[in-house]
Amino acid sequence: MNPRLRVDLARLIASQICVHGCMTGFRMAAPLMALREGHSPLFVGILLALFALAPVFLALPAGRFADRHGLQRPVRVAVTVASLGGLLAVVWPTFWVLCLSATACGAASGMAMIALQRHVGRLAHDATELRQVFSWMAVGPSISNFLGPLTAGLFIDFAGFRWAYLALALLPWLAWWLVRRTQELPAELRPASEGGKRSSWDLLRNADFRRLMLINWMLSSCWDVHTFLVPVLGHERGLSATTIGAILGGFALAATAIRLLMPWLAERLRESAVIGGAMAATALLFAAYPLVHVAWGMAALSVLLGFALGSVQPMIMSMLHQMTPTHRHGEALGLRAMAINGSSVAMPLLFGTAGAAVGVAYVFWAVGAAVGSASPVAWRLRAPAARPERTRF
Template identity: 55%
Template structure:
């Protein structure tokens, strides 16, 4: 891994950690202030909402401006959101902070993914750099909540008092600025200029490409599988009489496995094609989903969770590699924006759909339904060509 890539990964970790820390702290403060569970649910949804609507414009902006301008604006937005929450920790300001930090994270991810994809010299390097870059969210999902929780409990005069929250938000506001310190020296790649008289590109043009649509569908299938597991496992564990800490440990094992496989992927990138990795992941995912409802012990569910983490964790780097190979260089940012928009929209809608279906056929039935859908979708994977 090059020094420049390491600095960009560090920058993404710090910026992303500001959002994940706010995603922990803001709902806790809202609950402490007496707001209802519905209001807190809305607050949490706002972290993803801006990414749905801003992803495509952010991708187009990255295509025009490269890496540093979008990243700098993302740093300003994320730091401002957390700082506002520290200065005026009221519910409306917490909602604004959620919009700013969530949107900033999405825009920064698109700009970073576009940059490292363009910097890669060949398909093997594409798989390697996206495997390394995919580690950043996993690290940030630990660093942000851990730091925020530690400060909220110990930085104030008493655990979880208002000064503790304010100090936590202030520290989170500094993380994106530290990220900019690491990323500011990155060498900007030459911009791609459209030919004079060429018509302005539209998102529909990308969606009309059969291979791009197929890749989006495959990515949606894998992302939905991630959501199925995160949403249904706590319910299944509760039905089996498992405690909250045990369920949390099973979910934690999934996250660790997903991060570990991304460390291993760069070492095997030259030996495995994107299509074979995604197809293998689909088969394993379908198998694990079919087995899950039959398990009753925490150990068996934990093993299943780890195997599923390995399978699903390997997919994103492969999808990103293929996306950069099948889309025009001057529209990588727009393609990344469309992908992020589709995934976030799915993450908002899928839990409601899963809950409705689960009420009709039971949680085990939803797992088996998901298993069948993933198995059928494996056919689409074999049609992928970079």
């Protein structure tokens, strides 16, 4: 990886952390304020769902917008929307305004993420660099998931909710300061052979792209299964809240650790092998989870699952950029974001209903069986044989 690419990548990762950190901070602070004001868990659930619901509907338009306008304009719009959402909560910190702020922050984070990922994918010059840059990009959300809530918590404890909202509202402008110093890449023109306007769903005509989206959705659902059902399983086992939190924390640390290692392993790994291996490992770990009754055993499984699922995103992003026409990368990223956010909204409801009906163990086993049976599909995925070189900027 050349020095110029390293500098640009560091700047873009920092930008991602700032915008995403604003959203994760609000995602912690707003429900906490709602609970302290006496709102029921149902209303808190609605508030949390809004963070993921907005990107479901805006992902595809955001992807097309990034394809047309590149990096800086989408990020500028996202920063403005996130900041305005935060400032509304500063001025009118009521529940329904918090819902509006949640929608704004969720939408802005999704738009910025798509634009940044699209730009980073275009900075890479071959498949190895794609795996490396997306491995580094995957570390950003792990950092912002820590930084955002920590910032919000410190301001809440020492100055109150309004100051916390103000600090979070200003954070995205640091992202804009970083992005505006990044050189915009030349626009990719739509080939004349494609004719007029096409639907984003046309991308799904590519069989490998369909399989990649299915696998991405399944692995995203596994992440949701673990986050949602481990507290339920821990409660059934009589574990304390601290212990359950430590189990989930081990998963997050393992996912971050493997992403830090992936840039150095990228030259020796093939995307389909990593994805297929992660799916097989996830199936085995999900089969074992309900059979383990001690905290240290659940913690060990959680760490191993973090290694497996944490390794997948850079490989999926690399294959997505290789399978998709360059001028439609934003649309492809929009389809992926729509599927992931839709899963985050719908899957907890489905898992909760299924867990209440048949038991948590059967949900783990059913999801694990589905993922394991689909792992051969991942092994057969193939990206285009070569990625054309670009002039280095």
